Amino acid sequence: MQVPLLNLKAQYAPLRDEMRDAILEVMDSQLFVLGNQVKALESSVAQYSQAKYAVGCASGSDALLLALMALDVKSDDEVITTPFSFFATASAITRTGASPVFVDIDPDTYNLDASQLEDAITSRTKAILPVHIYGQCAEMDPILDIAMRHDLPVIEDAAQAIGAEDQGRRAGSMGLAGCFSFYPTKNLGGAGDGGILTTSDERFAERLRRLRTHGGLTEYEHIEIGLNSRLDELQAAVLNVKMKYLDGWSNRRASLSANYTQLLTNAKISFEVVPPVVREEGRHIFHQYVIRVPNHRDSLMLHLKECRVGTKVYYPIPLHRQPCFQYLGKKEGAFPETELAARETLALPMFPELTEEQQVYVVDSIKSFKP
Numbered sequence: 001m002q003v004p005l006l007n008l009k010a011q012y013a014p015l016r017d018e019m020r021d022a023i024l025e026v027m028d029s030q031l032f033v034l035g036n037q038v039k040a041l042e043s044s045v046a047q048y049s050q051a052k053y054a055v056g057c058a059s060g061s062d063a064l065l066l067a068l069m070a071l072d073v074k075s076d077d078e079v080i081t082t083p084f085s086f087f088a089t090a091s092a093i094t095r096t097g098a099s100p101v102f103v104d105i106d107p108d109t110y111n112l113d114a115s116q117l118e119d120a121i122t123s124r125t126k127a128i129l130p131v132h133i134y135g136q137c138a139e140m141d142p143i144l145d146i147a148m149r150h151d152l153p154v155i156e157d158a159a160q161a162i163g164a165e166d167q168g169r170r171a172g173s174m175g176l177a178g179c180f181s182f183y184p185t186k187n188l189g190g191a192g193d194g195g196i197l198t199t200s201d202e203r204f205a206e207r208l209r210r211l212r213t214h215g216g217l218t219e220y221e222h223i224e225i226g227l228n229s230r231l232d233e234l235q236a237a238v239l240n241v242k243m244k245y246l247d248g249w250s251n252r253r254a255s256l257s258a259n260y261t262q263l264l265t266n267a268k269i270s271f272e273v274v275p276p277v278v279r280e281e282g283r284h285i286f287h288q289y290v291i292r293v294p295n296h297r298d299s300l301m302l303h304l305k306e307c308r309v310g311t312k313v314y315y316p317i318p319l320h321r322q323p324c325f326q327y328l329g330k331k332e333g334a335f336p337e338t339e340l341a342a343r344e345t346l347a348l349p350m351f352p353e354l355t356e357e358q359q360v361y362v363v364d365s366i367k368s369f370k371p
Helices: 008-029 036-048 060-070 088-095 140-149 202-211 233-243 246-266 297-306 323-328 336-344 356-367
Strands: 053-057 078-081 099-102 125-129 155-157 177-181 195-199 216-218 289-292 345-348
Touching (some): 008 233, 036 053, 036 195, 053 060, 053 202, 060 088, 060 155, 060 177, 060 195, 060 202, 078 088, 088 099, 099 323, 125 140, 125 155, 195 202, 246 289, 246 356, 297 356
Parallel strands (some): 078 099, 078 125, 155 177
Antiparallel strands (some): 177 195, 289 345
8 A cells, every 4th residue: 555645635535626717717818917816815714714814925935924924023033933834934034134032842742842942031122933733723812811921912923824823813813913824735735836824903903015016015115025926717717616624624633633643643563653632721633643663763654655655744844053154153053942953843644635544554554664
C-alpha cells in the first residue's frame, strides 16, 4: 500500500464540474480582479470566522505583512511571536523593518507559551503575533489579557486554522485581525496563492483594503504606500466552491485524528510515540496530525519512506536558528521546547479522503519499525 502525506487530487475529483463551471463563469465575465467572487468570499469568510469584515489579498504571507503595515509597525519596533512556525510569520515582521522577539512554545500544543509572554514585552513592543499551529488555537485568554494590560494589539496568524476555535471563539475573531492562507495544501486551499484577513474593526478593514491596492483611495490617488496584493477572481471562485464543504472536511479530519490516536494507543509500539494533545476547550481542525518521537524520529521517517508512507517535519529548523536571523543573537538552547519539538515531531498523512484502512497501514508501519 502507498499512503501519501496529502492527496489533493482526491479532493478535486468530486468537485471538478463545480470548479469548472465557476472558473468558466469568471472567464466569460472577463472580470479578474476584486469582483463579485472576491466580495462573496470575503462575506462568507467573515461570517464563518465570526468577524465583521474580511479583506482578500494575494497570499497568507501578504496578509501578515498587511496587518503589520496597518499597525504602522516600522524600524526599531518589536513584534512578539513564536520561533516554531512557517518562515512567513517572522519574515513579515522583518519586512516592516521591525525585529521579531521570540517566546518559547508550550510543549503539548506547540503554540506560544503565554506564561513567558509578559517577560518579552519592552518599550519597543508594537504587537503580539501568536500562531495557531497545526490547526489548534493558541490559548488566547492569557494572551489577550496581557495584551490589554500593555495596550498592545494582537494579530492572529491563523494560516493553518480556519474554523479552529478557542472556547467557542473562531480563529481570526479574537485579536484585532486574523491572517489566513489559501495555499493549495491548506484545509481551504485554492488553485495557487491567496490569502485573507479578518477583523471586526471597520477603520482597520478600510486601511487594509487601501494598503492592498497600493495605498490608494482611488486608482490614481495615493495617500500612503501600500502593496499590490489583491486576491484574484479565479482563486475566489475556486474557494467559493470549496467553502461549503469546509466544515465537513474539518470534521472528517478530527474523526480521522481521533482514530489515529486510538490506533496508536492500542498498538503497543515498542518505542515512545506521543499523539497530539487536543485542548478540551477548543476545536482542533487538524491541518496536520503531528506525533512526537523522542528518540528515533529521523530513523522512523526513513522506515516509513521504505513503507511508502508519506511524512514531513514541520519545522526542522526553528526560526531563531535560521541563517538570516542569526543577527538576533539567539543561540542553540535559547528556546529549549521549540528546539526539542524540531527534533522530535513528525506529521503523518492527513487529508479528508484518507481511509481507515490506510490509517491502519500507517500505524502498522510505525509498529514494525525496530529502533
